[in-house]
Amino acid sequence: MKERPILFNDEMVRAILDGRKTQTRRVVKLQPSNGWSFETAEGAAMRLGYITSSHPKKGKFGAFIRREIHPGSGKYEHDIIPCPYGQPGDQLWVRETTLRVEEHGFVGPVYTESEYGREVLGWGLRPGPDDPSEVEPHEIRRRPSIHMPRSMARLLLEVTAVRVERLQDITEADAKKEGCDNSETEGARYCGWYEKPRRAFRRVWERINGNGSWADNPWVWVVEFQRVDSEVPS
Template identity: 45%
Template sequence: MKERPILFNGAMVRAILDGTKTQTRRVVKLQQLAGNYFEGGAAGVEFDGFRIPRDCGPAPARFSAEAVGGGACISEEIYCPYGQPGDRLWSRETWSVVSNDWDDDGNLIDWIPDRPATAIHEIPFGQGYYSGHVIYAADGAHEWAGDDDGGGEPRSAWHPSIHMPRAASRITLQITGVRVERLQAIREADARAEGVTIEDRHMGGYCAGEFLPPAIRAHRELWESINGAGSWAANPWVWVIEFKRVTP
């Protein structure tokens, strides 16, 4: 069993914690495969596309690249970079640390914040280390000691999710399934398993060429908020990673 980090934004962290998110989709990086074989190749050779079996199951996905006019058909098996069933993922999210303090006599004051927190002791970060309690931006704002009370901009102490060390993570997931499919092949039940929030605008009648069920509409909106305008229309191949939360 291997463990790997994975990034989630605040909304998706909350959905995992409340049990509504049990799937995530991540774009398959086909460009790397193309570069392995065709970089520096014959001038004028272009790619006709990639073929991926629909039923990959837990096995590695097999990619076939065909070069137009070049007569080439090269295949390579690559594994999902997030792991296989039985492997684990640990969540990286926006975080910070409320440090321990000492009283006037030099005694340690080990107080627990009034919000979800993870106790840590001397975890390396930057050129130093942290002790105290990790808190998470997904749980709401925090008033930091030393904030400007004079109407100016408060000091921010949140750290980006990409910088979260393993010891600070509060969410561990076990992979239960991996497959590949086109983004727009998502079913309504799977869109709900992505932890989307369905709002009134997703429930309107089918009009103006809009024929998607509400959860898929909500997932499309979420996808484009993360990946940018036009990312849904691009309909990329995606890894579909199913998981369950591992609790102590």
């Protein structure tokens, strides 16, 4: 079992905390090209596993790819795209944005997407062992998620399944598992802000990855997970 960091923005952290998010989609950085394509298994699913023969990537878990050595020869060379998020059974610790309250003598860590984080932004600081300095809330710097150390992680996720698919192949059911389970009440539909989960996911995806990123329809890793630890460090 290996442990790796993974970034989530505040919106997605909230969805995990609420129990609404159990999947994440991340672009496969090396999209197959130059004749390479994903290998398919029974039922047209992409084959994932390990290279066991002599190969520079022997033992790595990922998606198998292949390409024909000579057109029409029926003979192929094989490779694998390693999954940067591990395999089922591995764990991911969540990096999220925090507030640098420790720099001013207050108790941390403080997470921006939490009840206490919102208290801090509204003057709910807890004094630490040292005399707190006089500070205005707007003077407290944010620590970007990319810089959050492992010691501050409060969310630990166990990978339960991994697959590869086209981004636009996401179903309504899977969009809900991505945390896009907008209200389906009659009032919501009447007010006009109701969205089907898949459409809501598309909007979230483009907000994170940029305009046109949905239309690009890249291959993505689909990582399913469950929370195994959600204790806030004291």
